[in-house]
Amino acid sequence: MSNSGFPEAVFLRRADGTGYGFFYRSDADYRHAVDSFVRPILRSFSGAPVPGQPAPQAHLKTAIATFLGQAFDKAVPAEVGAEGVSRAVAACVADVFDSRAPRVVVIERKDGPLAVRPGIEFMRHPGFPLAIVVDADAHGGEAHFFTSDTDYRRAAQAPPGPRCWLPQIVFRLYARTPSVMAGRPLADGTEGRHSVEFRGISFGLPAPLEERAGV
Structure with a gap:
């Protein structure tokens, strides 16, 4: 696994598919x-x-x-x-x-016990996100994890809620993505509008980031 000497990303993954990135x-x-x-x-x-x-x-x-x-x-x-x-x-x-x-x-x-291991699966970029992170704090924030495209689509096509809303936006905007997508919530103080600024994280490897047609 490619090694930069420091971890560019660390994921704390719960059994229910939630956690932190x-x-x-x-x-x-x-x-x-x-x-x-x-x-x-x-x-x-x-x-x-x-x-x-x-x-x-x-x-x-x-x-x-x-x-x-x-x-x-x-x-x-x-x-x-x-x-x-x-x-x-x-x-x-x-x-x-x-x-x-x-x-x-x-x-x-x-x-x-805690298990700490290299996250080599995040370097493979299957075309859908394995992790979607609410990039709200200095180093990241809460995250949702997916083990398959079916798992991702199930979550992304469900109605958004207060604890799970970012996968729905990613799915609506992008046809293919790197293995990790991070979205930073933004607010327009003058007009009161809210938006999300996305970035795909490829860890220096070739990875797709394709918008959906008509978006």
Whole structure:
């Protein structure tokens, strides 16, 4: 799998096909996300060790697992939000892959433990989106995942709702897409109109992005 040294995308994927998608623009951007989560935790352990207290790295692993557990359980506190999850996700990837992470990483929870693996399927671009991300925060946001074109069409042709509305717009606008589509909600402050700015993410590989005829 192509390796850029830092993860350009990390997907936290729940069993029900929902989750989060986060994008890191550069190694510096990724490292900043990692450090913003890791450093405050390790700083709290500065000074002489306290007998019976967990080692700093053990405490860090517990903190990562706690944050990601909340994300999988759909119980992220409002004050943490998607951006807080993006930092815990970055710290998780750094802990697992150390110096060089895959270009795309997937975090899943199967029968309890977290599984962190290269997301090689997102590099294959089958012509429909495997992930559609609401690119609302600094690093991304909530996402919907699809395992097949049938799965995608079923969701995209269902009536939109407050928790699932972006796939319907992607389906209406595009006949073929890269494996990842990100949509940033926009609002016109003067006229009160809302729109979505889309980008297809190909990870440097050939990928289709074809608008539907007549759109």
